[in-house]
Amino acid sequence: MLDKVWPLRFWKLGYWQQWFRVVNSANNVAILNPRQIYIIPTRWGLLYAIMLIGLLIGSINYSLSLGYYVTFLLASLGNIAMLHTWRNLVHLQVAVLNSKPVFASESVAINLKISESKNRPRYVIGAYFNQQSEVIHDINANDALTVEIPLATQKRGWQSLPRLTVYTEFPLSLLHAWVVIENPFQFLVYPKPSDSSNPNNLSADAITQGSSMVTKGDDDFNGHKNYQVGDSPSRIDWKASSRGIGMYTKLYSGAEVHTLWLDWADTSGSTESRISQLTRLVMDAHATQQIYGLRLPNNEIAANNSEEHYHQVLTDLALFK
Amino acid sequence: MNQLLNFQLLKWLLVSLAAVLATHTPNLPVWVIIASIGFGTWRFLMDKYRWPFPKIWLLLPITLLICVGIVFTFKGFFGRDASLSLLMVMCSLKLLETKNIRDYMLVIVMAYFLVGNLFLFSQTITTFGLSIPPLLLLTATLIHISYKNADKPKPIIFYLKLAGQLLLQAVPVMLILFVLFPRIPGPLWGLPQDANSGMSGLGDSLQFGNISNLTKNSAIAFRVQFKGAAPEQSQLYWRGPVLWHQEDRSWTMSSNKIGLQTESLKVFGKRIQYTMTLEPHNRLWMLMLDMPTLIPHDANLTHDYSMIAEKPIRTRLRYDATSFSSYQLGVNLGERERLLNLQINEGENPRTVQLAKSWQGLSAPDKINTALQRFRQLPFVYTLKPPILGNNPVDDFLFNTKRGFCEHYATSFVYLMRAAGVPARIITGYQGGEYNPNGSYYIVRQSDAHAWAEVWLANKGWLRIDPTAAVSPERIENGINDSLDETDELPLMARADYPWLKKAYLNWDSVNNSWNQWILGYDDKKQLDFLKKLSGKNMSLQEMLMWMIGIIALILGLTAYFLIRKQKAKLNPAQRLYAQYLKLLKRAGLTPRNGETTSDFATRASKNLPNQKTQILDIAQRYNVITYSQSPNPELLQDLAQCIKQLNIPKQS
């Protein structure tokens, strides 16, 4: 709300962020050098400063030598606190490890590794992409900490990382020291699935149309396939394996199971809406452990029901142009 | 940011505030202290038993009640005492609605301010010492608040240690600021009336009982440091206000406005130079040794040679002065002055007047002698507890009670002289002083307050006559503690019963003196003097600021360097020896690889240095045993040192 009022946008740190010197990540690691750390008083720091001015005026007015002493000691404490706040942040190393893909409009957890190599513990180090979702941690001396920082997503596809702010206000909360880090890391965002109640959902008709009737049931022996971890032991061809020719799983065919083909042509609406619909269908198909394939205008992915297949399909949808 | 704060944090906030309150107890009315403790306890119980926060309809009347209380106690909101009480009680009332970091920070900053206010009331070393624990506790609490990982609380010693570190590291910059920050002479605006209450010293009039009351006060009036030899104790008459005028039962100063000429002064003999450090007494006069010739530039000399400052002395004042103990004052006495000095109330003290009349035939010096003779021969007693005198006080004293203190003797003597037609006046001030060998200066206390007389003789001018000396010569020779029998009336420090205590006290006072001179007395003038001594020239404001900023930047730079330097692990004795050994081997170009064990390195090294093989392997073996075995033989350490000594590694060319 406030950002809309013109003068007030300058009030927020975020506005100034764009002008600040940024720590670039060489080989994925950003080292927080002394010169790249910014420091300003917090509102408590300002309050503290006002209190000090009050003390100074009192000391002058009453010619209190010890009044000067307290004023100067506390002023100096503020200075020292500045050094300590800065010291709490300096020479940390921030690297982006990885992130798990998420669906657009979900929050992605970016895994960062913050390492300390100067043999002193760091306290209350905060990191955020936007201030609403910051995380605060301590880092032990000569240790590395993996922190998960949430980041809201909007668009599908490869997204580059926004600027990361790492900050601290320890030890006195009077000063706010921070750095802005850029990292070329990119993370994948799957398309946002459409609502499951979407009337544009594929009709039963479309399913029958789109499905080739290769069935997979329990009734009749239908051949061998190479053993995969997770196949039921009861279906392993033990006789074959004892002959030393390797492990095979026996396949049986039945009437119930069929392959589902999710086809671009069966969806309607804009490109994004089609992709959303397909994403929803993929999710549903995966949840019900069906065997499914995907047909896009420029691409076709063979039917399968494994976890890798699921991610492959979603990746293709995410990157579809 | 609005997270609720935990109980441990609250406890430490309360402890810090309690410390602040404790240091302020002498400066607060009882009800404020009780209210503050009450609010603190309430807040504590609120957290402990999960009581709800008090509603506004409860807090508002309490606030009003407090305001009424303040107005009632102090007759207003303004002034030092009232504002302190208000701040204190409001700070503790604020506790009742402290929920989040915002409130805590506000309370802490207020509490810091309260610590600063401590020095409005007292600036002694003790107060200085008392200010440290609250500062430490408040800083520790502030760190505690800043440590937001509530799920991983640290032990309180962690916060205290860090707070101590921060405060210690803050000291160098504080000192620089203290020395170099340009001191602006105060006040910036009029001080409240109560700013200087409680200062004691000589009054500007003399009544029976004034000085004997002052004598019970061991507070220090001033300290004197002589350049060169100090005069004898009996010559230490510190001249204060000169009283000419008798009004009912009290004697007052003559008004300057009557425009009398300054009395002429001739001095002889040795010049006495000294530096006075006068404690504030909220009056005008500055004391000087009889008789002053050189006075500080911002003081005025009255016609009767008492020194008057331009404004009441409210801060400790240090000045240089010169006096001579042999002098001739006011040889020519004008008619007007003569009359003023003979003025006595008519119809009072008939017996005294009659006595004076009976001396009519005598010369002026004889009259003085007769009067003093009377004090010596009749059973006059020098006492701190004189009986109460009747309507004709001088009569009563001279003929009935014969027991009195210096003011009794001085006033009676002057009265007697005036009645006999000899011009006379009363001088009040101090007599004597206690020498402090630590720092070789004299301490003059309020208990050394004294009153004596001056009489005028033709061709001789004003002569100092001390009638007390006639009664009790010890008072003048040795100080007050020797001249009184009932010493228990005197303050402890003026007594002579406990020599070790006295010695300790003198040590303490010399520390205090330096404290006063250097810390408390460090004002704009002293700052300029000091910097002049340091730099050899007068320093301008700009230079002062430049130096200040420069040195602070240097200190901060150095501190920063030491702070971010990689912390080296502390080495135990074996590790230190081992580091020596590694240094030796480095000469031969051998350094252990990362992750290479002692033995592996030794094996590699001994291959390169075959002639040192046994020593190297011995060292490795011993180091391993010392470092890793259970309770190693302590002799092994010396053994290891021996082995390293025997190691002979030539420098690689």
Add this chain to the structure above:
Amino acid sequence: MQNTIQAILRATSQIILGKERQVKLSLTCLLAGGHLLIEDVPGMGKTTLANTLAQVLGLSFRRTQFTSDLLPADIIGVSIFDLNTSNFQFHAGPIFTNILLADEINRATPKTQSALLEAMEEHQVTVDGSTHLLSQPFFVIATQNPKHHIGTFALPESQLDRFLMCITLGYPDALSERALLKNQGGRANAGSIQAVCDVESLLKLQRLVNQVHVSDALLDYLQALIQHTRTQTAEGLSPRAGLGLRQCAQAWALIDGRNFVTPEDVQAVLPSVVAHRLAQESDVAKQILEQVAIP
């Protein structure tokens, strides 16, 4: 005690030629009370090593070839109805021995594998509701063939963690090869071996391992190593692995005749203890040792 240890090593090395280090590691694993996994191609002397160790230590020894049709009951034993007594009689399986050689453990089905591994962990088996304690000491030497995977069930990571050590024997050096070919040592001579130890002294040795002193400095090093694996490699060492590392280092120190552990001991046993637990990168142990400074 030191004599016993040296005698064991000497006797074993007469049969297993040129493999002093592996023999010492096996003994370390045994003294530390853990189980040993030997990864190697057939014919490298795995069985001989197990057999010889059993003989030298005076322990009972059973060998079981694991195949895909091996059932848990084939290892653990089975309750059979005895017609004469009208009772179920428990017929103990091969697991009731001191040293069990589980040959080609990865050929058995996961069900059988986990039955064995459970028994290894618990030191007891439960059949038809009755619990049978295994003999003391109980030491499993499992072998697996790293090369031929067809028809095998690779041990999952969680199961691998139950083996204290994993070693490979490798080809013998030229000298030992020659001696072998001359028919000195090897399995042919295994029969002539005399026991130099008994169950009692072995248990005593195992107790002694726990008394070997581990100083704070060494614990620092151990922690640094473990911490390093957790932050610098894909999967960190489990606390069990850390404990195992300490025990192995203690056992190694004991074998070397010391009553305290030094970093050398840790470095000697570390590759065998951690390699199979971490991701299968080559030389992971070496990297760890080179990157972690000794405090």
